[in-house]
Amino acid sequence: MSSEDDLHETDTESQFGFKKDEASAFESEKGLTEETVRVISEDKDEPEWMLDRRLRALEQYHKMPMPTDWPGQPDLSDLDVEEIIPYIRPDTDTRGEAESWEDLPDDIKDTFDKLGIPEAEKEALSGVGAQYESEVVYQNMKEQWEKKGVIFMDMDRAVHEHPEIVREYFMTKAVPPSDNKFAALHGAVWSGGSFVYVPEDVSVEMPVQAYFRMNSAGMGQFEHTLIVAEPGAEVHYIEGCSAPQYATHNLHSGAVEVFVKEDAHVQYSTVQNWSRNTYNLNTKRAIAEAGGRMEWVSGSMGSKVTMLYPMTVLNGRGASDNHITIAFAGEGQDIDTGAKVYHNAPETKSTIESKSISKDGGRTNYRGLVHISDGARNSSTSVECDALMFDNESTSDTMPYMEIGESTVDVAHEATVGKIGDEDVFYLQSRGLDDDDAKQMIVAGFIEPITDELPIEYAVELNRLIELEMEGSLG
């Protein structure tokens, strides 16, 4: 994909880039077919092996059932994957006419305004007009990294430019298509995403931010992120989907694969704020070798339904994992999120810190699995979940699972649920704050452990998003 293409904006209504006769033949197919997959692959001019992988994933996808038997799982009955699939096509190749800022839905423009995001950044975030600027920034950064051998590019391009690395890691070890139905779907129709490769002992000091993703074409609902940190490498990757998506699609099913080699350190941070009609069904997984350290920081704000449980497999001695997650569910939202950790080696450590807020009938759930394999001697894990509830229409659940097959371990799980403290509110009011400000301040304090981990601009944005959420003024 050329950078030329990046200049254009997703247009779901008009041209799709394949020839008319093909398109109409294709349109007559119902649901997701082999032909769809072939068209996507051909359109990206992919090598044969990638097409094969897509087709195998498609086969898996058709074989696998929808997840329906999890206790208390979000309702997916309104999600008709077969109906959604045809919408992939505009995502996979979007050479339509550029949308202008004015064409964005009002609620999204309002949100940007309320976020206090400056005009230039606003445009960059919305993917309109400012690509030039952001492209320059991106190019500068790229040069700086390239000198050290760091590769950072979009996933489609990586397939062409770094086939040997992509071929080794892409959906082979961390997220195989057989993992779950949506991983299989993703494997068949994935498009776009980021590829990050950090060579041995290289530290990328500044966070690698994928804001640019919003600008580039094909950044649709099935983006794939692959991060490989060679031994001793260090990188902090931030996914910039902190802005609401303008897409009107209803399914987001991305995949993130992270390889943390010996003594490497990867932090992956993201704040998602998908539009309120989105099913956000993502698979994110890291594999950490000896001494490797993985950190997940995630905020889940938007979407109608989110099912997301970032997972780390600790395969090497002394590998460690930290999860910090925050979920905020407002009206009509079901945010089912948590963390999974597999301890497969001795002296591995993990901590999970989860905070959730539910309000106006929203539901949050912490669903987590900590597995300690026989032989993972002297491993330890601690899970802490705190839920804050604003009103009686909301729901907050905690469903942790702990599978412990090794005796020399230290496992602790703790969860609390409570309403916002009347006494705290009263105290703050007595100091002159009004009710809303008092509550906002309490929430800000509640989520501080998360915002502390984020670079300042994300922390500010997250706080601002939560403030907006609490004012009930967010789209």
Added chain:
Amino acid sequence: MSTQLHATITEETVREISETLGEPEWLLETRLDALSVLDDLEYPSVIQTPGRRWTNLEDLDYEAMIDPRSQSEEKDQIGSEQIRVLSFKDAIDEVPDLLEAHFGSLVDPQENRLIALSTALFTTGTVVVIPAGVDAEDVTIRTTMNGRSLFNYTLVVAEENASATILERQESGESVDDERYYSGIVEVAAGENSTVQYGSLQEFDEQTYNYTVKRGEAGRYATVHWIEGNLGSRLTKTQVSTLLESDNAETRIVGAFFGHNDQHFDLDSRVWHRAEHTTADLVTRGVIDDRSRSVYEGTQEVSQEAWDTSSYQRENTLMLSDESEADASPKLLINNHDTEASHSATVGQINREDLFYMVSRGLPEETASNMLVEGFFVPVLEEIDVEELREDLEAGIAARLTD
């Protein structure tokens, strides 16, 4: 296998059992209905995580274990004169209305396949009635299982302002060459302002497969207090639960278990908060050794109308062996924000520093280790007000340690 579950279990058998007990028509119908839907029902739900089912009830060879005609037991049913402790047969004659009103009211006879099986086949039981205002401190039900299989039913009805302490002991009597099956259903209806303390000590031999469901409902200002001691059996799947459907109702579920060899304990506690100002406290401690395995599930469910709920749960497992496995899933399901709820679970082994300290004071390592295990149980033992049960449980733990 499972589909053959009913091969030896026929309508004729059920009619025979019912006739022997001299049952009224409604009960026979209940049994027959349960029998007829057996194959359509699911096995009791167990925890499932990707790729594994934590307890495989459907793999058991029920057909081989269940012999409805060999149900044999010894039962001691002891209580004070003010209350009624009746065998099931006597209860049919003496308190028929009460039986009809309460039987199956908390545990639906068709809730799952194993409950339906129990309903169809039970031959024995105990009915305890505590009249209004009476305090009954010592009711003992001792069940000794002699045949291949035994299906047992217990009903406790405490009227207003009554209180009772009931102690159930379950053990294997005459040994049987092969695997055997015990199934028990317990329903406790605690009327307004009453207190029912139901303690159970399960010490079956390790050829026994045990499925037990205990469910209580606490009325206004009433308390249902469960004590669950599990030491015996090859496999135990038990659910202890309380419905808090009246204002100010309260429950406590205190559990202790100690598994060794290849024992498998699947312990499930559940509390439903469905009224205002209800309180629940769940405390379980267990030790597993050798190749044994514990599965713990504790669920606190707070419904939308349950204002001002307090609900706490803690579960701690001590692992003595590397071949053992401890699985836990404490769950909070909260639909009312006016709730104070928490749960916690830990798994670990004997603290090495404590052990070192004691050994350095001259104790042999084994003695020191045993003392630490006994000490680990103290917080739950302290929750047990029934002296006899506490002492027996302590003795059982001590005996297991010197095995």
